[in-house]
Amino acid sequence: MGAVISRVDPYGVGSKYGFKVGDEIITINGQLLTDILDYHFISTEHKLAINFVRNGYPHSTVIHKEESESLGLDFTSEVFDGIRKCANKCIFCFEDQMPRTMRKSLFIRDDDYRLSFLHGSYISLTNLSESDIRRITGMRLSPLYVSIHATDPQVRTRIMGSNQAGNIMKSLEKLKTHNIQFHAQIVVLPGINDGKVLKGTLQDLFNFYPTVRTVAIVPVGVTRYRQKDDPVRPVKEADAKHIYELVGKFQKRAEQKYHFPLFYLADEFYILLSKDFPRYSHYGFFDQIGNGVGLCRKFITDFNRRKRYLPRQMKEVQRVWAITGELGYKVLNPLVKDLEKVNNLDFRLIPVENNFFGRTVTVTGLLTGQDVLNTLKKKIQEWGKPDRILLPDIVLKDNLFLDDMTLEEIRKETGVEIDAVPSNATGLIDGILKKLKVSLPPDDEIPPHEDEIEDEEHIETDSGVVPPGASIRKKRKKGEKYSAKAGCSHSRKTQCR
Numbered sequence: 001m002g003a004v005i006s007r008v009d010p011y012g013v014g015s016k017y018g019f020k021v022g023d024e025i026i027t028i029n030g031q032l033l034t035d036i037l038d039y040h041f042i043s044t045e046h047k048l049a050i051n052f053v054r055n056g057y058p059h060s061t062v063i064h065k066e067e068s069e070s071l072g073l074d075f076t077s078e079v080f081d082g083i084r085k086c087a088n089k090c091i092f093c094f095e096d097q098m099p100r101t102m103r104k105s106l107f108i109r110d111d112d113y114r115l116s117f118l119h120g121s122y123i124s125l126t127n128l129s130e131s132d133i134r135r136i137t138g139m140r141l142s143p144l145y146v147s148i149h150a151t152d153p154q155v156r157t158r159i160m161g162s163n164q165a166g167n168i169m170k171s172l173e174k175l176k177t178h179n180i181q182f183h184a185q186i187v188v189l190p191g192i193n194d195g196k197v198l199k200g201t202l203q204d205l206f207n208f209y210p211t212v213r214t215v216a217i218v219p220v221g222v223t224r225y226r227q228k229d230d231p232v233r234p235v236k237e238a239d240a241k242h243i244y245e246l247v248g249k250f251q252k253r254a255e256q257k258y259h260f261p262l263f264y265l266a267d268e269f270y271i272l273l274s275k276d277f278p279r280y281s282h283y284g285f286f287d288q289i290g291n292g293v294g295l296c297r298k299f300i301t302d303f304n305r306r307k308r309y310l311p312r313q314m315k316e317v318q319r320v321w322a323i324t325g326e327l328g329y330k331v332l333n334p335l336v337k338d339l340e341k342v343n344n345l346d347f348r349l350i351p352v353e354n355n356f357f358g359r360t361v362t363v364t365g366l367l368t369g370q371d372v373l374n375t376l377k378k379k380i381q382e383w384g385k386p387d388r389i390l391l392p393d394i395v396l397k398d399n400l401f402l403d404d405m406t407l408e409e410i411r412k413e414t415g416v417e418i419d420a421v422p423s424n425a426t427g428l429i430d431g432i433l434k435k436l437k438v439s440l441p442p443d444d445e446i447p448p449h450e451d452e453i454e455d456e457e458h459i460e461t462d463s464g465v466v467p468p469g470a471s472i473r474k475k476r477k478k479g480e481k482y483s484a485k486a487g488c489s490h491s492r493k494t495q496c497r
């Protein structure tokens, strides 16, 4: 167990002391390194006695540096003692809903508080020992991201298939005692944790503010690989209506008491119910964007903010297609009219049906290479070849689709230039502008869209805690001059659903 170096900054302290890629750091100042948190914590010291292994032989060195100076080393992993695996058997786990032929890395179920803190992965708290709690509190690993699903012990135990799952309120109390905040998610399974159970869960979490910072309510994902007698079924329109109304009541209460909504519905609910997405300011810091909460509003606003940079006309005729999932199509299609105004630009949005996982899966991130290729072939037959195709990079990992197909294979099969672009409004517009050899200005130089401008004053709470929504409101008031510093920050999170 050690920290294996993957990159050495040529101008860094580590390079000066001769560290090389492949060296494995075992201890610093006598302390074993279990993860990147240990490394960052210890390596701030002025003098570092480092034991490491090179080519199987032990070495040691002593480094003297400024306390603030970084060693300039990257590592092959952030957890040196191995990822903490999930010990639950959730009845809705997405890993159980994939064909076994898919690549093994997709079946790793992590439940690691370190990755939760570092990357916003959701954890269940069912595998935390007392020493983990001590480490979390000692190192102030806050906020964490916690999958709640239900606070009713029996329901949570049933959902998560773990005897530890029923202790959720005790675990949350511990976090509260030690002042460790958390973002929460509730994956709604109709007939199992909706209705009264959901009401109880929302009430319990309502009482946990400010320890709980935001709560995302997301519909369960169901693929065609589920068993027929399975109790898990997708959220239908009637379910969504009840959930929307219930969550709406809690949002109102939270607005009154805490001055921000606290509870956030996933975008799918608004689409399923054909409702407008809430205003930009509703989402505060977009803390749950990785969970599909506010993604659509952010895309729409960001697109509107950037569309002024679209040219009136392209120099020559450009036929550009953009791939999206069925859900994305519903959101993006109304924006296409702005692209149609550009002379010489023939832009088409191509929705791809998810035949691999089944039609109930509509998000872009779960599209496979097979489905993308089949759709493109059909469209090319119908309309002829475009000049370029834009593919949102969320469907790729290391240039591979979920079904291990490569982007190069699709390029070869279609004979069309395909660009993987960032899965956001900038990626789409930059992708279109590429041939003009221009790109959008940096984000903080683009003036805001009216969606982002609020006319409310900043609100201080009695407790002195600044609610996420209120912090955004503080940035600008109606008519106030644009400041290049304005803009919202968000973190990308993986999701366990």
Ligand code: SF4
Residues within 6 Å of the ligand: 086, 087, 088, 089, 090, 092, 093, 094, 095, 109, 110, 111, 124, 160, 496, 497
């Ligand atoms: S849904 Fe998450 S917590 Fe549940 S079994 Fe799957 S990986 Fe584990």
